[in-house]
Amino acid sequence: MAEMILTVENIKKSFDGFVAVNEVSLSVKKGEICSIIGPNGAGKTTLFNLITGHIPADSGRVTFKGIDISKMPPHKICRLGMGRSFQRTNIFPRLTVFQNIQAALVAHRGMGLNFFKMVDPLFRQETAEILERVGLKEFSETMSGSLSYGYQKQLELGIALASNPELLLLDEPTAGMSAQETRQTIALIEKISREKGLTLLFTEHDMEVVFSIAERILVLHQGKLIAEGTPEEIKQNKEVQKVYLGEGR
Amino acid sequence: MGPFGKTIIPLTMLKREKFIIILTALLALLPLSQSRFYIFLGTDILIMGLFAMSLNLLLGYTGLVSFGHAAYFGIGAYTCALLMKKAGIIFPLAFIGAMVAGVLGALIIGFFCVRLTKIYFAMLTLAFSQIVWAIVFKWNSLTGGDTGLIGIDFPAYLDSSVRFYYFTLVVVAVSLGLLQRIVNSPFGRILTTIRENPERTEFIGVNVKLYQLIAFMISGLFAAISGALFGIFNHSLFPDLLYWPQSAEVLIMSLLGGIYSFFGPLVGATIILYMRMLVTSYTQYWPFIMGTILAFLLFFFPGGIVGFLREKKVFKWPK
Amino acid sequence: MPDPSFLLIQSLSGLTYAMFLFLIASGLSLIFGILRVLNFAHGSFYMLGAYLTYQFVSYFVNNPTGFWIAVLFSSIAIALLGGLIERLFLSRLYIREELNQLLFTYALVLILGDLAKIVWGTGQLSIPRPQILKGAVKIMDQYFPEYNIFIICLGFGIAFFFWIILNRTRWGRIIRAAALDREMLNALGVNVTKLFTVVFIIGSWLAGLGGALVAPIAAIVPGMDVEIIINVFIVVVIGGLGSFWGTLLGALVLGQVISFGILILPRLAIVFIYILMTIVLITRPWGLLGKPLSR
Numbered sequence: 001m002a003e004m005i006l007t008v009e010n011i012k013k014s015f016d017g018f019v020a021v022n023e024v025s026l027s028v029k030k031g032e033i034c035s036i037i038g039p040n041g042a043g044k045t046t047l048f049n050l051i052t053g054h055i056p057a058d059s060g061r062v063t064f065k066g067i068d069i070s071k072m073p074p075h076k077i078c079r080l081g082m083g084r085s086f087q088r089t090n091i092f093p094r095l096t097v098f099q100n101i102q103a104a105l106v107a108h109r110g111m112g113l114n115f116f117k118m119v120d121p122l123f124r125q126e127t128a129e130i131l132e133r134v135g136l137k138e139f140s141e142t143m144s145g146s147l148s149y150g151y152q153k154q155l156e157l158g159i160a161l162a163s164n165p166e167l168l169l170l171d172e173p174t175a176g177m178s179a180q181e182t183r184q185t186i187a188l189i190e191k192i193s194r195e196k197g198l199t200l201l202f203t204e205h206d207m208e209v210v211f212s213i214a215e216r217i218l219v220l221h222q223g224k225l226i227a228e229g230t231p232e233e234i235k236q237n238k239e240v241q242k243v244y245l246g247e248g249r
Numbered sequence: 250m251g252p253f254g255k256t257i258i259p260l261t262m263l264k265r266e267k268f269i270i271i272l273t274a275l276l277a278l279l280p281l282s283q284s285r286f287y288i289f290l291g292t293d294i295l296i297m298g299l300f301a302m303s304l305n306l307l308l309g310y311t312g313l314v315s316f317g318h319a320a321y322f323g324i325g326a327y328t329c330a331l332l333m334k335k336a337g338i339i340f341p342l343a344f345i346g347a348m349v350a351g352v353l354g355a356l357i358i359g360f361f362c363v364r365l366t367k368i369y370f371a372m373l374t375l376a377f378s379q380i381v382w383a384i385v386f387k388w389n390s391l392t393g394g395d396t397g398l399i400g401i402d403f404p405a406y407l408d409s410s411v412r413f414y415y416f417t418l419v420v421v422a423v424s425l426g427l428l429q430r431i432v433n434s435p436f437g438r439i440l441t442t443i444r445e446n447p448e449r450t451e452f453i454g455v456n457v458k459l460y461q462l463i464a465f466m467i468s469g470l471f472a473a474i475s476g477a478l479f480g481i482f483n484h485s486l487f488p489d490l491l492y493w494p495q496s497a498e499v500l501i502m503s504l505l506g507g508i509y510s511f512f513g514p515l516v517g518a519t520i521i522l523y524m525r526m527l528v529t530s531y532t533q534y535w536p537f538i539m540g541t542i543l544a545f546l547l548f549f550f551p552g553g554i555v556g557f558l559r560e561k562k563v564f565k566w567p568k
Numbered sequence: 569m570p571d572p573s574f575l576l577i578q579s580l581s582g583l584t585y586a587m588f589l590f591l592i593a594s595g596l597s598l599i600f601g602i603l604r605v606l607n608f609a610h611g612s613f614y615m616l617g618a619y620l621t622y623q624f625v626s627y628f629v630n631n632p633t634g635f636w637i638a639v640l641f642s643s644i645a646i647a648l649l650g651g652l653i654e655r656l657f658l659s660r661l662y663i664r665e666e667l668n669q670l671l672f673t674y675a676l677v678l679i680l681g682d683l684a685k686i687v688w689g690t691g692q693l694s695i696p697r698p699q700i701l702k703g704a705v706k707i708m709d710q711y712f713p714e715y716n717i718f719i720i721c722l723g724f725g726i727a728f729f730f731w732i733i734l735n736r737t738r739w740g741r742i743i744r745a746a747a748l749d750r751e752m753l754n755a756l757g758v759n760v761t762k763l764f765t766v767v768f769i770i771g772s773w774l775a776g777l778g779g780a781l782v783a784p785i786a787a788i789v790p791g792m793d794v795e796i797i798i799n800v801f802i803v804v805v806i807g808g809l810g811s812f813w814g815t816l817l818g819a820l821v822l823g824q825v826i827s828f829g830i831l832i833l834p835r836l837a838i839v840f841i842y843i844l845m846t847i848v849l850i851t852r853p854w855g856l857l858g859k860p861l862s863r
Contacts (some may be wrong), residue, residue, distance in 0.1 A: 078454040092445035104453040111435040376845040383839040540678025
């Protein structure tokens, strides 16, 4: 039995009477590339927020690396080895690209509460390596807020990677990207996850992306998990076809 | 607020520290002018400058808008003065007492405030600050209430304006040096990420509330120091300096100078205090002038004076 | 044990004050709900409403309805002032961070405060109560001013009137929708720019009206702007920023707290209202009737 790095059991969340996530259970194997798909409003981002501790679940449990993280605050979950990118780019606009990554490293290496060292010379080598890996080396000294959308998403990936995660949650990593940008991003993500043995869990709207790299697909609809399986199985699943009539690219 | 289309020119540590030394040296020469006026103004500017810069740790670096910063200034001022006058404690100990009181006040108040965001955070800082004001205002027997606490003398060995000016200069220079260190430290950098994106900062493994609270406490410490200095400088204290318009004024000073630069608030304090001195000698309508300056600032100089100068690349301003 | 009729009078006094708080707070809450601007200058509008009423009354000295004309004119004048300020200045700051708008309203406090001093001096002004409401009514065995009863009734009347507008008219629906989702409104074809100005005008009118009506029974003096705005903040905090009934409830609560607080613990009353504000913000920041905070 392969090791399960993440287990979600019967998780439920309602907002003001509206059930966003309805008793979803899933598990992700270590090293797997897993995708969650579903039409808009299916509850994908809410599910992510529940897993990463950004919002508390009404009921149910989340276990990460064998530890119950259901009631843990996000920063502790991050420290355990979970990384995340957000749907709307979440970077630090008034810092340079370099400083964005460097800050993540500073936090990850536990130097955040150091008051008297100078921060500029810290982790320069490692920061440069990460920048190289996500293809942003030339933008090192640019104000990250002035980058184009695609590059900002790459930076987001870089920030998530700086925390050296074992499980990476990516919320719509190719949203808003052109076909070329999408191809580049996917190639990058795949390469990185293979290199570091990362477990990847991502949500996506672009079916091409999903079917090209996902090893396993979970389908969410109106807060419920309606199908689970390999890309082949999902393609042939009647329920999924019904839900997606007209959807996808 | 603030431009980010241009790459900001980073100065090395050495240049920055050189700047502080040069500035301090210049200021050290001030009393040679023999002018009571300039010595008075200089002391005032140093004290309020430190106060504004303490606020800016929260405002410009952490992104927390506090409407109640006058509380720590007042706590520092009254603690120091009361310890000296009513408990007969010598100045150095009273000064330390003021610092402790400031940090404790910031700890208690900050603990509750960092749980809230934006407008609610601002409201709560205002509410707490008004509580402190109300207590000082009403506790006549201790603080003298509305009639004030008067007769705060210079401590024994600092018994002239010139001596006190030098003392203030040293204290403020050391404080700014410390603040400079903190702001350029890993902790300081994380504060800026909290300002930019608290949600993202949580997910690089930072306990955002803890860091905000620490920033609060450091901020309270330096505000209390400036308050303690003020009490002696002014030889009297009135509850007014805890009332919310005081918090607004120090906010304006920071904004005027530019909240995204280290020395901005000091520049802002200098301009406001100098202008106030000029204007009040001609008219009693200083609030009107200050309101107009503020409005002007908001519409035309969103980055403050320093932000404006940086944009125009008038000269390289240390960050 | 204090005399029950005395307690009743105190309560009615608190109720009267609550009505003024409600008028101003509802304007503030409305502006905040739609424009997301916490208008510090709302107290200044209140103050100018009082000063203008004084001014107009002095023009109509021998006219028995002079006061009412003055109230009408001054509240409308303040409404127009609000509209101008929003159109010409405030609207230019919408694209910036909220702090800018907030500080602009504070700049207004400074400017308008001194403006009042320049025009009307620093002394305390007053005007007499209007002819038809000069008397007092006997309640149990105490006397209570007719004018205050009028204020109480008017306050409830205005509350009811606004409730009807908010819940039974198209404009009301638009306003309630705007409080929830401004961008959506734009997409639905509503002229959001115009809406903002209209809302600001209504909010200012309410504050001006409050000031106009308080003129006969309060001291018209510099500083009344700063004094009232803090209490108004407490009202909206207790009731819930953006909640209509919350504002009324908050005003009623604070009115009674101040009225009896001064009686029971005169020295601590003023501390107590801030402690109340603090407790609400710590335990239930969205107030009694507001919506729980979203992230």
